Amino acid sequence: MGLGSALYPPHTLHQSRPLTRLVSTDLKPLPDHRHSPQRPGEGAASFGILCASRDLFQRRLEELLRQSGTGTPALLEAFSREVGAAHDQLASANPLDEFDAAASLTASRMTLVGDDDLELDIRIRDIGSHLRAAGGHDLWRCQLRYMALLQLPEMKETGNPVGSEAICQGLWALCFQSNCDLEQKLALLDHIEEHFRRQLPALYRELDELLADHGVERMPAQSTPDTVATRSDANRWSGSGSGSGSGSGETMANPLSTLQQTMRLRLDAGQPACARPATGDTGPRSGNATLDAAAMMMLKHLLHRLTTLEDRAASAGTTVVAAASRPPMPLHALKSMDLDLPLGKPEAITIDTMALIFESIFDDADLPDAVKASIWRLQIPLLKRAIVDPSLFADSQHPARLLINRMARAAIGLPRGTRWEHPICERIAAVTTAARGPLEERNAALDPFLAELDVLIAERDEAIRLAADGHVLLVVEHEKKLFAEQRAGEWLRASLARTGSREIASFLEKYWLRVMRAAALAAGTDGTRWQQNGATAQELIWSVQPKHTADERKRLASMASSLVSRIGAGLDEIGIASSDKGDFLNILFELQTGALRAQAPVTASPPVAPGESQRDSPGADLVENRGAKILTDNGSQVQYLGLAVKASPPTRPSAAVWQVGDWLRFCLPDKKPQCGLCCWQSPSSATVVLFNPDWDGAVAMPPAVLAQQITDGRAQVISRIAIFDTAAERALGLLDQH
Numbered sequence: 001m002g003l004g005s006a007l008y009p010p011h012t013l014h015q016s017r018p019l020t021r022l023v024s025t026d027l028k029p030l031p032d033h034r035h036s037p038q039r040p041g042e043g044a045a046s047f048g049i050l051c052a053s054r055d056l057f058q059r060r061l062e063e064l065l066r067q068s069g070t071g072t073p074a075l076l077e078a079f080s081r082e083v084g085a086a087h088d089q090l091a092s093a094n095p096l097d098e099f100d101a102a103a104s105l106t107a108s109r110m111t112l113v114g115d116d117d118l119e120l121d122i123r124i125r126d127i128g129s130h131l132r133a134a135g136g137h138d139l140w141r142c143q144l145r146y147m148a149l150l151q152l153p154e155m156k157e158t159g160n161p162v163g164s165e166a167i168c169q170g171l172w173a174l175c176f177q178s179n180c181d182l183e184q185k186l187a188l189l190d191h192i193e194e195h196f197r198r199q200l201p202a203l204y205r206e207l208d209e210l211l212a213d214h215g216v217e218r219m220p221a222q223s224t225p226d227t228v229a230t231r232s233d234a235n236r237w238s239g240s241g242s243g244s245g246s247g248s249g250e251t252m253a254n255p256l257s258t259l260q261q262t263m264r265l266r267l268d269a270g271q272p273a274c275a276r277p278a279t280g281d282t283g284p285r286s287g288n289a290t291l292d293a294a295a296m297m298m299l300k301h302l303l304h305r306l307t308t309l310e311d312r313a314a315s316a317g318t319t320v321v322a323a324a325s326r327p328p329m330p331l332h333a334l335k336s337m338d339l340d341l342p343l344g345k346p347e348a349i350t351i352d353t354m355a356l357i358f359e360s361i362f363d364d365a366d367l368p369d370a371v372k373a374s375i376w377r378l379q380i381p382l383l384k385r386a387i388v389d390p391s392l393f394a395d396s397q398h399p400a401r402l403l404i405n406r407m408a409r410a411a412i413g414l415p416r417g418t419r420w421e422h423p424i425c426e427r428i429a430a431v432t433t434a435a436r437g438p439l440e441e442r443n444a445a446l447d448p449f450l451a452e453l454d455v456l457i458a459e460r461d462e463a464i465r466l467a468a469d470g471h472v473l474l475v476v477e478h479e480k481k482l483f484a485e486q487r488a489g490e491w492l493r494a495s496l497a498r499t500g501s502r503e504i505a506s507f508l509e510k511y512w513l514r515v516m517r518a519a520a521l522a523a524g525t526d527g528t529r530w531q532q533n534g535a536t537a538q539e540l541i542w543s544v545q546p547k548h549t550a551d552e553r554k555r556l557a558s559m560a561s562s563l564v565s566r567i568g569a570g571l572d573e574i575g576i577a578s579s580d581k582g583d584f585l586n587i588l589f590e591l592q593t594g595a596l597r598a599q600a601p602v603t604a605s606p607p608v609a610p611g612e613s614q615r616d617s618p619g620a621d622l623v624e625n626r627g628a629k630i631l632t633d634n635g636s637q638v639q640y641l642g643l644a645v646k647a648s649p650p651t652r653p654s655a656a657v658w659q660v661g662d663w664l665r666f667c668l669p670d671k672k673p674q675c676g677l678c679c680w681q682s683p684s685s686a687t688v689v690l691f692n693p694d695w696d697g698a699v700a701m702p703p704a705v706l707a708q709q710i711t712d713g714r715a716q717v718i719s720r721i722a723i724f725d726t727a728a729e730r731a732l733g734l735l736d737q738h
Helices: 003-007 042-067 073-090 098-105 115-150 164-177 182-213 255-267 289-314 320-325 346-362 369-377 379-388 399-410 423-439 447-467 469-496 502-523 528-543 550-573 578-596 703-712 723-736
Strands: 623-625 629-633 636-640 644-646 663-666 674-681 688-691 698-701
Touching (some): 042 115, 042 164, 182 703, 255 346, 289 379, 346 369, 346 379, 346 723, 369 399, 369 423, 379 399, 379 423, 399 423, 399 447, 423 447, 447 469, 447 674, 447 688, 469 502, 469 629, 469 636, 469 674, 469 688, 502 528, 502 550, 502 578, 663 703, 674 698, 698 703
Parallel strands (some): 636 698
Antiparallel strands (some): 629 636, 663 674, 674 688, 688 698
16 A cells, blocks of 8 residues: 555544634633633633644744755645644544544554555654653643643643644655655654754743743643653753742653653563552551561661761761762762662662762763762762652652752852862862761751752852953943944934035034944933934034025024034034134035025035945844954953844843853853853843853853854753753663663
């Protein structure tokens, strides 16, 4: 059977009605979170919101496909149509259960018998999994809003109308529409996947903002399955609550729990879940008192062996700080084989799962070695806690996990080779030493240590922001000059368009432009000086135009003396020599005399202002592109990247992307990635100033450049990344490769 007939038999394709044919009563009304009576029209409102979201999803995906360079008009149309139809089916008022939904959406592939078709099916399924991972937390937050909009608290990943399932349906349509052979189709899918994986987080953020703007709140995350795992380092919020906006207040997917389950399946496959109770439970484990007593004895023996290892490691140092900061190198993650534990036992699974976490942390290229050493010193206490407290795996906000997250957060931006004598490393090491005992106890509170790290984070960030003040002042002064130049240039273009006198045009360009620039720099374009100098120039232009009535001649005679005086004062402000002033005043007198006689001045095409050929037409909202440069003054230095200075304040980037107080990893031209604190953002141009005390100076970056880097994955808000969770994600990724 051919691919076309296998893919799209008429009786199976999209059994549900398309969204455009649904009526508003097919959708449940938006939930009223204030518990007020249902208001008329809520169903229609939900339907309209769903239509708007579907249209945005469909349109953006089509744009991404077009940008990838793989979409002919026919392919684009087929892909977009199928994505919209899949969205409509998944958003149906009477959704199928997970099995039936998958069967309905893929019914057309049930008859595939050829190897080529099977290989396509496997590849597209893989792409769906990869796109879910790429969507990460942005996809999850968007799904929470869809769950609220459709009132489906049990929605699965595969049932999300804007999830990867709908995209995969579009890819099937694209393959069907293409006349390529199998290898070409697979290459086409590879190219599309790479492009989509980079761009999908931005699409889901846009969808999330659209739903939020329409008043759709997120379904409380605790009411959803906690087994949904996301794998996006760039978009994971730490939830640590440590200053600088590091906490989002949302329950996230739990990669550590997923990692433990994966390890259990690999090492303990085939055994019933009920036969493997959570280690550390205080209740009966098997119902057999003898076996339970033996199990507890083995557990105590294991904990004793861990304590012995811990004491031996602690005695390796000579001082408290050295013991907490200078372990043997390279750092070693303790595994079950080091304790001669049988593979597959609950304790062995716990230890080996934690070993993967520690190995990933020790391999982190951004974390200073001295801080890794402090975390290494907490390895055995954490293992003990994990063995007796299963909630460490289930709870992404577990205090033990937050402790590791905040230790890493406190050290963000420090060079990899930072030594333990550094004040930040010393304070982290002191917290490590104090927390080791309480950390291994199941019910011991870690709040004092978390609070101490919060103080350290806040103090360090504030000190860096204060140290950046001189650099910020450099940027402020530089942009004031840029803004003054831009507004003076706009004024000149408008003035040249009103004058027909070659002499006056030359005077405005040569002298009065500088007067207006100085006025804008001194007090802005709303200041009295700018307004008065602008009025003087306007009167100057009028004064040399022919006067045909007695009233006009009378007005010119009365204002001539004052006008000359104001022109002289303006020229004095910019330091023009008396001889130059006298020459112009002589010319002005002749022009005004001719105007009194109603004689038209000599006209010529207005001179072109500097750079005019590269600017927009007069009167437009102009943008002056400024190249990168180094700003220096009084020991401060700023690498100032090309900025677009606009007449009106630009739209400020969403706080969900970054904000002042965030640590960002970003790229500079021809340099390796940098990590700096966002210390300031201009209220007028939105220029971002990033600083790190270990740099030679600060970096001033246009917001559009930074936003594009975040969209492309070249920049990250790393202060919102939870190192414990991202370590679990990386470990999962490594397991997937084996």
